[in-house]
Amino acid sequence: METLIIWVLVVALILMNIALRIENKKLKAQLLLKRDPNEQRAFLQNQMAQNKSKPAAIKALRQQYPELSLLEASQLWQSLDGSNNKKTAVR
Incomplete structure (x- = not known):
């Protein structure tokens, strides 16, 4: 059971990392367009x-x-x- 909880947390962290990277790239692109x-x-x-x-x-x-x-x-x-x-x- 503990292993399952750890795996769920790891997957959640990976998904959050991916989402934040995508958002970061979008914000960078917007900044480059405005400059x-x-x-x-x-x-x-x-x-x-x-x-x-x-x-x-x-x-x-x-x-x-x-x-x-x-x-x-x-x-x-x-x-x-x-x-x-x-x-x-x-x-």
Whole structure:
């Protein structure tokens, strides 16, 4: 009987975890929709203009915008770094 109670509690906790993760993702998506995407780009360009290293700039970006994952912040860095390299090559 005790084992059954433990299993029921474990299943309940797993289901609650899943529900909270889904809610968290929905809230993150709503936040991203309401926020201007150029705002993050401008912040990161400012960090790059201050000659910060990639890890320092990404860390500052994620502190400013905690809803960004490390992968998203890194992709944003790469897109800006690639466009900066193209501008320098053209000059």
